[in-house]
Amino acid sequence: MITNLVTIAEQVGAPRIVPGRGIPYPSGDPNVPPSAEQSWRRRLVQRALDAVATAVERPTIFEVGDVEEAHA
Amino acid sequence: MRIVHYVNQFYAGLGGEAEAGIGPRALEGTVGPGRLLSQLLGDEHEIVVTLVCGDDYAASNTAVAEELVGMAREAGAELLVAGPAFGSGRYGLVCARLVAAAEAAGLPALASMHPDNPGISDAGGAPVVAAGASSRQMRPTLQTVAAAIAKLATGANLTVADGRVARAARVGQLVDQRAAARAVELVLRRLAGDRESTEVPVGGFDVVTPSAPVDKLASATVALVTEGALVPAGNPDRLESARATRWLRYPIEGMDSLASGKWESVDGGFATTAANADPNRIVPLDTVRRLERDGVIGRLHNELLVTVGNGTQVASARRFGVEWAAELRKAGVQAAILTAT
Numbered sequence: 001m002i003t004n005l006v007t008i009a010e011q012v013g014a015p016r017i018v019p020g021r022g023i024p025y026p027s028g029d030p031n032v033p034p035s036a037e038q039s040w041r042r043r044l045v046q047r048a049l050d051a052v053a054t055a056v057e058r059p060t061i062f063e064v065g066d067v068e069e070a071h072a
Numbered sequence: 073m074r075i076v077h078y079v080n081q082f083y084a085g086l087g088g089e090a091e092a093g094i095g096p097r098a099l100e101g102t103v104g105p106g107r108l109l110s111q112l113l114g115d116e117h118e119i120v121v122t123l124v125c126g127d128d129y130a131a132s133n134t135a136v137a138e139e140l141v142g143m144a145r146e147a148g149a150e151l152l153v154a155g156p157a158f159g160s161g162r163y164g165l166v167c168a169r170l171v172a173a174a175e176a177a178g179l180p181a182l183a184s185m186h187p188d189n190p191g192i193s194d195a196g197g198a199p200v201v202a203a204g205a206s207s208r209q210m211r212p213t214l215q216t217v218a219a220a221i222a223k224l225a226t227g228a229n230l231t232v233a234d235g236r237v238a239r240a241a242r243v244g245q246l247v248d249q250r251a252a253a254r255a256v257e258l259v260l261r262r263l264a265g266d267r268e269s270t271e272v273p274v275g276g277f278d279v280v281t282p283s284a285p286v287d288k289l290a291s292a293t294v295a296l297v298t299e300g301a302l303v304p305a306g307n308p309d310r311l312e313s314a315r316a317t318r319w320l321r322y323p324i325e326g327m328d329s330l331a332s333g334k335w336e337s338v339d340g341g342f343a344t345t346a347a348n349a350d351p352n353r354i355v356p357l358d359t360v361r362r363l364e365r366d367g368v369i370g371r372l373h374n375e376l377l378v379t380v381g382n383g384t385q386v387a388s389a390r391r392f393g394v395e396w397a398a399e400l401r402k403a404g405v406q407a408a409i410l411t412a413t
Contacts, residue, residue: 001410002411012280015282020411023342025353026353026411027353030350049289049369055284
């Protein structure tokens with residue numbers, strides 16, 4: 001599940017949760033330039049795919065890693 | 073206490089669906105289930121008037137609740153009892169609205185319905201006690217209702233032990249023991265094996281058993297599903313903007329992206345400007361299609377499943393989930409990405 005309402009997703013027991021950046025745009029971000037938004041969406045979906053390929057036992061949050069930090 | 077009892081046209085013996093459009097009316101004394109309730113209540117409490125309205129009429133006119141509360145007041149009600157509505161949706165909704173309107177007007181009220189009744193949340197904080205799933209449980213349900221009435225008559229609040237369900241309004245009260253002492257007492261009870269006692273009941277949700285992880289993504293079929301109400305522009309199938317009663321499917325085969333102007337979100341629970349400017353912000357079709365092309369996933373399922381999560385009852389959402397899972401499993405889908413607003 002990709003959503004910005006992470007605590008609610010946890011509370012109702014969604015097993016695999018990937019946090020988005022805003023309630024009205026779970027798989028996008030209108031506040032960044034189009035190319036940055038494309039890259040964000042790709043990393044977000046990639047993270048969701050990581051999640052479904054990972055065994056979990058309880059609601060688990062799969063944060064999308066920060067690109068800058070990843071390079072640091 | 074002087075009780076005014078509300079039942080629908082069916083339980084009043086006025087007729088079935090053909091009579092569901094009749095307007096509010098008051099009948100003297102007990103009618104239908106009110107007769108047994110009256111017996112169970114004994115001599116201390118009296119059902120003075122029974123109010124009746126057709127389910128369609130009452131469920132589609134929100135002003136009816138206030139009108140019925142006015143009628144109950146005219147009859148000198150000290151307590152308004154609605155139902156039991158069991159699992160019936162319209163009847164449950166009306167009972168819930170009725171007790172909410174009564175409590176708002178300062179008239180004590182009590183409804184009864186099954187905990188999964190889709191109307192239950194409309195009761196707000198007004199008291200609701202559990203009914204069985206159907207009228208076959210009439211007697212035990214009315215026993216619960218009668219006991220709840222007797223307790224309300226003493227001025228006490230209903231608790232889970234009385235069969236109370238749905239949201240309860242928080243009421244301040246003075247107690248003898250300070251919080252620390254009560255907390256220690258709860259801990260001692262827990263150590264003695266009591267797993268249930270609490271002062272703050274947390275809403276119950278399902279325990280969802282996580283599915284096994286996908287073994288080989290590169291050969292897996294992945295589906296896109298959403299509760300963000302994304303539908304073709306113009307909403308041809310009239311998906312609700314809130315309180316969904318159904319879900320829809322849309323073909324996405326051969327589509328590389330969700331084009332602005334061709335798709336729109338009709339969700340009534342958030343500002344849809346960003347999603348409508350680029351619908352991939354709510355269903356990431358463009359990205360998933362590219363990942364399919366790049367061989368990261370095997371295949372994207374050829375249909376998008378859509379509903380609206382805004383104000384949708386848990387019972388309905390649970391049904392959609394079960395239906396989606398069955399649908400996707402039948403189609404050979406191994407994983408679904410649910411985007412939720």
